[in-house]
Amino acid sequence: MYSEKFQKSIALVEAAREKNIALEPDRMTAKQKEDLLAAFHPDYKKDEFRELKIGPNAGEKVPTELAEILQAHSRITADCVDLESPDYETDVLIIGGGGAGTSAAIEADNAGAKVMIVTKLRMGDANTMMAEGGIQAADKPNDSPAIHFVDAFGGGHFAAKRELLSQLVCNAPGAIQWLSNLGVEFDKTEDGTMVTTHGGGTSRKRMHAAKDYSGAEIMRTLRDEVLNRNIPVVDFTAAIELILDEDGKACGAVLMNMETKELMVAKAKTVIIATGGAGRMHYQGFPTSNHYGATADGLVLGYRAGAKLLYAETLQYHPTGVAYPEQIFGALVTEKVRSLGAKLVNVNGDVFMHPLETRDVSAASIIRECSERGNGVDTGDGLGVWLDTPMIEAIGGEGTIMKRIPAMWRMFEKYGIDIRKEPILVYPTLHYQNGGLDINADCMTTNVENLYVAGEAVGGIHGKNRLMGNSLLDIIVFGRIAGQSAGAKCKEVTVGKMTLDHIAKFESEIEKAGIETQKVSPMLLPDYTRKNK
Amino acid sequence: MEKMVNIFLFGKKYEVPENLTIMTAMEYAGYQLVRGCGCRNGFCGACATIYRIKGDKELKACLACQTKVEDNMYIATLPFFPLVKEGYDIENIPTNESVMMQLYPEIYACIGCNACTKSCTQGLNVMQYIAYAQRGDFEKCAEESFDCVMCGVCSSRCPAGISHPQVAMLARRINGKYLAPGCGHLEDRVKEINNGDFKELIEALMEKPIEEMKELYNNRDIEK
Numbered sequence: 001m002y003s004e005k006f007q008k009s010i011a012l013v014e015a016a017r018e019k020n021i022a023l024e025p026d027r028m029t030a031k032q033k034e035d036l037l038a039a040f041h042p043d044y045k046k047d048e049f050r051e052l053k054i055g056p057n058a059g060e061k062v063p064t065e066l067a068e069i070l071q072a073h074s075r076i077t078a079d080c081v082d083l084e085s086p087d088y089e090t091d092v093l094i095i096g097g098g099g100a101g102t103s104a105a106i107e108a109d110n111a112g113a114k115v116m117i118v119t120k121l122r123m124g125d126a127n128t129m130m131a132e133g134g135i136q137a138a139d140k141p142n143d144s145p146a147i148h149f150v151d152a153f154g155g156g157h158f159a160a161k162r163e164l165l166s167q168l169v170c171n172a173p174g175a176i177q178w179l180s181n182l183g184v185e186f187d188k189t190e191d192g193t194m195v196t197t198h199g200g201g202t203s204r205k206r207m208h209a210a211k212d213y214s215g216a217e218i219m220r221t222l223r224d225e226v227l228n229r230n231i232p233v234v235d236f237t238a239a240i241e242l243i244l245d246e247d248g249k250a251c252g253a254v255l256m257n258m259e260t261k262e263l264m265v266a267k268a269k270t271v272i273i274a275t276g277g278a279g280r281m282h283y284q285g286f287p288t289s290n291h292y293g294a295t296a297d298g299l300v301l302g303y304r305a306g307a308k309l310l311y312a313e314t315l316q317y318h319p320t321g322v323a324y325p326e327q328i329f330g331a332l333v334t335e336k337v338r339s340l341g342a343k344l345v346n347v348n349g350d351v352f353m354h355p356l357e358t359r360d361v362s363a364a365s366i367i368r369e370c371s372e373r374g375n376g377v378d379t380g381d382g383l384g385v386w387l388d389t390p391m392i393e394a395i396g397g398e399g400t401i402m403k404r405i406p407a408m409w410r411m412f413e414k415y416g417i418d419i420r421k422e423p424i425l426v427y428p429t430l431h432y433q434n435g436g437l438d439i440n441a442d443c444m445t446t447n448v449e450n451l452y453v454a455g456e457a458v459g460g461i462h463g464k465n466r467l468m469g470n471s472l473l474d475i476i477v478f479g480r481i482a483g484q485s486a487g488a489k490c491k492e493v494t495v496g497k498m499t500l501d502h503i504a505k506f507e508s509e510i511e512k513a514g515i516e517t518q519k520v521s522p523m524l525l526p527d528y529t530r531k532n533k
Numbered sequence: 534m535e536k537m538v539n540i541f542l543f544g545k546k547y548e549v550p551e552n553l554t555i556m557t558a559m560e561y562a563g564y565q566l567v568r569g570c571g572c573r574n575g576f577c578g579a580c581a582t583i584y585r586i587k588g589d590k591e592l593k594a595c596l597a598c599q600t601k602v603e604d605n606m607y608i609a610t611l612p613f614f615p616l617v618k619e620g621y622d623i624e625n626i627p628t629n630e631s632v633m634m635q636l637y638p639e640i641y642a643c644i645g646c647n648a649c650t651k652s653c654t655q656g657l658n659v660m661q662y663i664a665y666a667q668r669g670d671f672e673k674c675a676e677e678s679f680d681c682v683m684c685g686v687c688s689s690r691c692p693a694g695i696s697h698p699q700v701a702m703l704a705r706r707i708n709g710k711y712l713a714p715g716c717g718h719l720e721d722r723v724k725e726i727n728n729g730d731f732k733e734l735i736e737a738l739m740e741k742p743i744e745e746m747k748e749l750y751n752n753r754d755i756e757k
Contacts, residue, residue, distance in 0.1 A: 030751050125571040125579060139722040142756065146734040153738075154750030162739050170735060173722040183623060183706030185675060185713060192714035203755045211679065216576050220683065221709075224702050228620045236567065258567050291572040327554050327601060331574045406680055410655070411575060414599055525567065528560040 001416050009377055012349030013386050013423050020343055021391050025354040033361050040364040040371070042428075043314055043464075048284050053513040054506070056308040056447065063283045066296060066312060070303050071510060072519035075240045076263065078500035081254055083243065086267035086498075088234070090116040091490040092483070093252060093268035095239040095298065098126025099215070099472065100455025101274035102222040103479025104486070105231050108272075111487030115231050118266065120238035120258055120524055121293050124223045127276050127432075127456060128475055130291060131215025132334035132407060133199065134207040135476075136469035137172035140196060143204040145169040152470055155201040155358045156434075156463025159311065163441045164461045168470065168477055175476040176208060184221045185210055187404075197339040199468030200319075201358035207469045212334050212405040215472055237264075238297070238524050241503060242271065242305040242451070245496035250305065250451035252498060258524070267498065269490035270450045272443075272482050273298040277433040277456040280526040283315055286430040287330025297522035298457035302437045304506050307445040310459035311435030316466055319344075319362035321429020323377075323384025325415045330429040333408060335359075335468045337387060340404060341395040345386040345423065346375035352385075360465040363428040370427065377425055384425035393420050434466055435459035443482035450493060454482035538604040555582055555597035555608055569612030575599045578684035581611040581654060594652040594686040614685035616696040621703070628711045630669030637700050640667055642693040649687035649697055655680050659687045659697050666700050672712055674704035 002010060028036065038044050050067040052058050062070065092108040094101045097119030108115045117123065138148040148169040153160055176194075180186065186208050187195040196205045210217035226233065236258040243252040243265070252267040275298030279290025288294070303309060320333040338344075338355040344362075346352050346369050353365045366385055370376030376383030389408075392400050401409055401420050412419050436459035437445055443452045455475040462470060510517070535550040540558060547562040556570060571579030580597035587605035597610060619636040626632050633640060640663050649659035658677055665674035678701035687697045725731065738746070 027755075030747070121567075121571060122579065125577055129577045130572045130574055137719075139716075139719045141718060144734065145726065145731045146738060147753075149735065149738050150746070150749050150753060153746060154753075158743050158746055158750075166735050166739060170726055170731065173719055173726060177719055177723050180716070180719070181710060183709035185679075185705055185709035186716075188714060188716060190714065192716045193718065194716055198756070203753050205756055213576070213680065216682070217679075217705075220702060221706060224618075224706065225623065227618055228623065230620065289574070291574075291577065292566075292570050326552060327557075328574070328599075407576070410680070411599075525565075527565055528557070529563050529565050530561050531563065 002422065006377070009347045010423065013345050013388055016349035017388060017391065017394070020345060020351050020388065021394055023351055025351055027354045028357060028361065036364045036368065037360060040367045041360055042284050042286070042317055045284070049313060053515060054509040055303050056306060057312070062312045063315065065281045065283055066278070068517065068519055069296065069300055069521040069523055071515050072517055072521040073507065073510070074304065074503045075520050076254060076503070078503055081263050081265050083265055083498040083500065086252065087264035088116060088266040090114050090266065091269050092272060092486045093118070093266050094272045094274055095253060096274035096276060096455070097123035097233060097235070098274060098276050098455060099128030099219055099222060099475035100479035101272070102226050103476050104272050104274060104454055104483035105226050106222065106229070107480045107483030108487035109229050109231055111484055113487040113490050116266070117226070117231060117233045118237050118239055118255055119233065119235050122235050123226065123233050124219050125291055125293060126219065127290055127294060128215045128472065129219045130289065130332060131472050132212040132332060133336035133339070134209035134214045134469045135176070135472035136199065136202070136206050136467070137176045137208060137473065138169065138204065138206050139173040139176060139194065140204065140206065143206055145172065147204055148172065148206065151201060151203050152462065152467055155467045156465050159463035161460040167441055167481065168461055168474055171477040172473055175473060178480070179218060179221070179476065182221050182225055184218055187211065197336065198356055199335055199339060200356045200362060201467050207339060209336065212336055212407045218472060239301060240522060241500060242301050243498050243500060244305060244502055245498060247496060248306065249449040251495045267495065269493040269495060270452060270486035272452040272454060272486050273302055273437065273457050274455045274479065275457050279430045283430055286317060286428070287321060288430040289318055289321055289330060289332035290430070293525060295523040295526065296433065297524065298453065299436060300522040302445065302451065302453070305448055305502050307448045307451060308438040309435060310438040311464055312459060314434040314464040315430060316359055316432035316434055317363040317428040318431035319359055319366055319428050320387055320426040323382060323427040324379040324425040326381050327415060328411060329381065331411065332429065332431070333387060333424065333426055334405065336405060337389060337392070337408060340392045340400065342387050342389050342391045345388050347377045348375060358465055358467065366428055379425055382427065384427040386423040387426045388423040389419040390421055390423065432456065432466055432471060434462055434464055442485040443478055444485065450489065452482045452486045454478040538602055540602050541607045543609055544607070549602060551602065553602055555600050555602055556580055558602045569597065569610045573598045576682060578682035579612065581614070581684035581686045582608060583611060584608045594654055596654045596684065611686065611689060614689050616685050616688055616699055618696065618699045623706060623710060628707050630667065632703070632707070633666055633669065633700070636703065639694050640700055643695060644693060646692060648690040652686045652690045654684050654686055655682060657681060662701055663695065663697060666704050671704040671708045674701060675708040678705065
């Protein structure tokens with residue numbers, strides 16, 4: 001139940017609901033989208049970016065907060081650890097225990113390699129767990145991988161690396177089948193047909209889901225499988241530096257126990273970075289839908305060791321983060337809410353856009369509605385627009401919300417808002433790192449041998465904007481490829497002399513470039529204690 | 534001026550704003566969390582917490598990220614609980630109740646106290662899904678347990694030593710793999726791809742100049 005101050009606007013939303021349900025808003029033209037993004041999308045705010053002075057991407061611009069940790073000091077010097085007596089020895093070392101890391105572990109295990117996962121929190125503490133809406137795959141008769149390709153390529157502003165995107169779309173149905181065979185419960189009709197919906201920017205209904213716990217259902221199943229296989233998982237342990245051999249090939253990592261701060265050495269023949277995203281960097285002060293550990297660690301580890309970044313300047317702001325109540329500010333309201341028929345409505349009860357434009361366009365449109373056009377709802381902590389959830393029950397019938405998006409109902413119900421009867425307030429939230437480390441089609445980085453990357457830490461799969469449902473897909477597809485490739489490659493690797501020389505080299509570059517900083521990285525966790533607010 | 538309440542973290546008193554969640558109240562008090570904090574959005578089960586309001590006999594359980602503080606709340610987090618997780622080969626297991634008798638026989642020692650259900654942080658009918666598991670009705674067990682975040686509070690309250698979330702996990706995987714209807718259009722599509730049916734189409738897209746890709750994208754038909 002909303003307080004008095006919201007009631008006037010809610011009355012307008014309710015009065016217009018019937019008319020708004022019937023309305024089919026126009027989609028924007030290419031030119032309209034371009035102009036909107038340039039004026040209102042956070043990626044286009046030039047003063048929020050800084051040029052990198054050192055490293056493989058020197059001369060390119062990235063978000064200021066990212067530049068600071070990419071060009072920060074290491075947490076250690078080479079003499080902090082003894083590389084001659086490793087604490088762990090394995091064939092494939094996987095850094096990160098989310099969807100990509102666990103998929104890679106299963107496939108590397110299938111390839112007969114000795115595998116180990118290190119993760120700074122618990123296995124499954126990852127953005128995968130929080131993905132709500134679904135996973136794309138072109139498996140319906142009216143669809144094809146080629147149509148999926150065009151949707152994703154256009155949605156990503158024609159910037160995706162095509163050899164990666166073709167892997168993504170062509171392996172998508174196989175990924176769904178792989179997950180099904182592991183026991184993931186996708187929403188199906190009685191005859192086994194997948195229940196699929198649209199996402200923003202899709203031209204076919206190819207969003208597969210497990211209610212609105214899609215990522216959680218996938219993650220817990222993958223975790224269960226890793227445990228069944230007795231793959232060692234070293235949790236509450238962060239990788240804080242990669243280890244290279246004398247030829248510059250990746251061959252392990254320095255690890256740190258998150259609680260005792262003890263340092264350890266892991267030696268490996270191949271290394272997979274599957275560290276996920278960066279929402280907890282709070283670029284441009286945005287709240288985030290991401291999990292606690294999303295601090296771009298993999299980008300820092302890779303960059304310091306010489307790996308190249310691609311599109312690190314592009315972030316995804318999910319159009320519908322929670323704007324109210326404040327306890328869940330910035331939390332994700334799945335796009336599936338709009339897939340099921342809810343429209344975005346301004347303070348006056350007017351629908352101001354097609355609800356399923358791509359995420360960057362939708363986010364920019366909401367920001368414009370709340371800023372230039374002055375049609376936002378004042379929440380007390382900022383502005384928002386209505387997402388008219390009761391439309392879902394009106395369109396799909398009573399009970400649709402409990403059946404299709406129970407997690408959304410539960411999240412708001414705890415604060416006395418029944419989304420079946422009342423609309424909710426939303427505003428963009430920092431959601432996804434479009435860019436990341438540059439890889440080839442086998443997931444190996446383009447310039448550090450034996451270093452593989454999968455999942456959100458990769459750049460280039462989606463171009464400069466990602467479609468809904470292509471991230472759960474990419475962690476599975478590229479997690480599997482990384483596991484297969486690294487699992488095969490390790491058989492021909494003999495590890496040379498391990499070194500941490502790159503730390504001192506990077507340090508001298510910092511000095512030479514005249515960068516003055518107290519920061520150390522990777523950041524590992526944000527600090528939300530009051531003294532730091 | 535925001536209204537303040539008194540809370541007790543592991544017995545120690547702190548004054549915090551009343552609009553905070555237990556998790557943000559701990560951070561307000563100065564705790565830099567490592568354990569007991571995961572997704573911060575109610576999906577991961579890392580922040581299981583038990584509390585009692587002073588003067589109240591009832592011990593309550595919740596997720597710290599999803600629950601507002603209250604005045605005189607005595608709080609203890611439960612960042613880890615030793616659930617029993619049995620290993621099995623998903624490719625080679627029985628799909629009826631015999632699998633439960635084999636792996637989790639303690640579910641048959643349930644005394645029906647319903648403490649699990651009362652403590653569930655997701656408001657699930659835990660005892661009911663265990664009953665479904667007992668009789669091998671894995672479809673119903675899967676449905677009833679679907680929203681489980683595996684926080685482990687149910688298990689911490691169970692006099693029979695049942696690891697409810699792991700029982701449900703097994704039931705869901707059996708249901709998803711063996712009992713749910715197969716998907717014909719998915720199998721067909723995987724075969725077509727393996728057969729190379731889309732190879733030419735994709736290769737054409739790999740080569741196409743950007744301008745032509747823009748034409749394709751901007752004029753594509755969108756399913757209603």
